[in-house]
Amino acid sequence: MEFELEPTLESIVSHDTLKWIFVGGKGGVGKTTTSSSIAVQLALAHPKDEFLLISTDPAHNLSDAFCQKFGKDARKVDGLTNLSCMEIDPEAAMSDLQQQASQYNNDPNDPMKSIMNDMTGSIPGIDEALSFMEVLKHIKKQSAPTDAVATGDEKAATDNGSIAYKTIIFDTAPTGHTLRFLQLPATLEKLLSKFKDLSGKLGPMLSMMGGGQQQDIFEKLNEIQKSVSEVNSQFTNPDLTTFVCVCISEFLSLYETERMIQELMSYNMDVNSIVVNQLLFADNDDDCKRCASRWKMQRKYLDQMNELYEDYHLVKMPLLGTEIRGIENLKKFSKFLLTPYDPKKDGALVFDLEEK
Amino acid sequence: MSMSDSLTADEKRRLLRERRQAKMNAKATDRLNTILTSGSSVKETASSPLDKKPTTTEVPVHSDAVRTVSVPAVSLRDDDDDPEDVDISAHGTPQPPSFAGSAPPPAEDFDAMLNKLFGAGPATGGPGAGAADGDADPFAMMMQMLNSGDPSGGAGGFPAMANGAEGVPDSSYQAKLQQYYAYQQRKTKTVFFIVRFITTVVNFFYHYHNSPENAFQASSQAAIRQFEFAKSGFFSWFITIEVGILATYFFVVSSTKYVANDGNLILKGISMASMFLPQVQQYRPLILRLLSYWEVLGMFFGDVALITLLFGLTSYFG
DSSP: OOOOOOSSSSHTTTTTTTTTEEEEEEEEEEEHHHHHHHHHHHHHHHHSOOEEEEOSSSSSSHHHHHHHHOOSSOOOEEEEEEEEEOOOOOOHHHHHHHHHHHTTTOOOOOOHHHHHHHHHHHHHTHHHHHHHHHHHHHHHHHHHHHHHHHHTHHHHHHGGGGGOEEEEEEOOOOOHHHHHHHHHHHHHHHHHHHHHHHHHHHHHHHHHHTHHOOOOOOHHHHHHHHHHHHHHHHHOTTTTTEEEEEESHHHHHHHHHHHHHHHHTTTTEEEEEEEEEEEEEOOOSSSHHHHHHHHHHHHHHHHHHHHHHSSEEEEEEEOSSSSSHHHHHHHHHHHHTTTTOOOHHHHGGGGOOOOO | OHHTSSSOOHHHHHHHHHHHHHHHHHHHHHHHHHHHHHHOOOOOOOTTEEEEEEOEEEEEESSSSSEOOOOOOOOOOOTTSSOOOOOOOOOOOOOOOOOOOOOOOOEEEEEEHHIEEEEEEETOOOOOOOOTTTTOOHHHHHHHHHHHSSSSSSSGOOGGGEEEEEEEHHHHHHHHHHHHHHHHHEEEHHHHHHHHHHHHHHHHHHHHHHHHHHSSSSOSSSHHHHHHHHEEEEHHHHHHHHHHHHHHHHHHHHOOOOOOOOHHHHHHHHHHHHHOHHHHHHHHHHHHEEEEEHHHHHHHHHHHHHHHHHHHHHHHHH
């Protein structure tokens, strides 16, 4: 059976049940611009719903993409009241963790405390772990206001600390970090079940030696395990989660995109859309030989992508004449995610963006 | 086309998903190799992460998604007949669904999981591959510490060498280093043993031959023992030589960097106890020093035992 697959992200924007959208790819291909564009289009298409864009890349760029300062708390975007942005700050999150841990260990002279402080801040994967904790928090928050709405408690439902976002978009770090992040739920689930087994065996001995604190920790771990299982379940449900691959039309990016898609499939994660950025569309450009030569190279890989990804939504985005920064430029650029770019009709936009 | 128009959006998505999955499962490696070829890559071949996925039972959990659930082999019993021998070893609890689509790891992969969590990267070694397994593994360090004592030193009880091993250990390199240190220590002890043996024996027989006739024989008369033997000066020389040799040994071993971890039981016990009672660690230097003195004392008693034996032999055969 033949399907006509539109070369747009319309299916994602109109997909009502999607809760988590990951946007990822190699470094420098336009992940932040694409994730910001997707978030803007979602917010415009569903003005009554709330959306959240989270950057999990330690080298955050969201603030510069929107020309507005964001932090570790969700802040609304100027000009779009139903879109918020957040940049996860590993150091701030770590200090939150330490404050929470202090309820279990109040000894200021405990050498283990300072060792843990030093070690955990530099452990590889700590950024991914902190992003994942943010995901867990949102999983919990999403169930709390839902209950509040069901009981008619509107104040609780719209309370700032527990906004239920319809969809959360992740602007991820370059491929390797993202794949590690996505492995976390499965790995954590196995680890936690091991700890659970251990707690059954060692619990009586530890409680003899250390009192009730170890039991609290094991109960906390049980709680976390349930959240992690929930995340696992949601990330593998294609009605709830999808991954948008961003690439450019070059060999290295294409190869990495294919590897990433295969890796994601091995995680049972849905991938149905690919955004190809920085395309020159220089068919009629006789003046710039460099553009013509580069476009010829891009077309070669585009043709290959058309063959490889015939069952995917392959969205082709143009390289514009200036950076895509600020909400207005993002609105202009992001419409091509829903309406294919036509160089003849839309070519004027290449030089039409506001300079920032 | 008309058939595709009659499908709902959800059905279309499901069909497309299955098609994508089928194509990937069939040709994942070929796709990668095609890309490599077209890009004139220097890599000759690639292997797909999907090819490394272990086969597990696939159980559809959601209507549109297939999740792999590992179900262990369970021997089914006919409820009507009780078997003569009940084998419970095959019964297991079903594992929770796995996001990565693989069977639950065996117990010994616990360290591998922790390594993965802490930065080993995807197991396929793809774009996200981080540090290789075994590098900077804090948990291997901990297990090594428990199995063989303090990796930072303290073997033989010489506290000055407690900081001999520094930096992040590579476990195989450290094992070989420890073997080398142990060899160097044994060599030093052997050399000093030979020196002690020779000097004691020479000292004994020198004085045996040059002393009055009865000086080196057992006698029931105290006057003979005290008078004759005292003139020989044997013990003065013995003590002097012993002090010299043992002091030299102590100095040599204290100043060398060759500290082997000899798995001293007391040190192991301290390491284990310090996991539960960190205060025990503060007594470690004192215990190390006492152990070092004990070793030297042991050597002295060994030499005393040797001259006792020599005295006995000369009295018996004399």
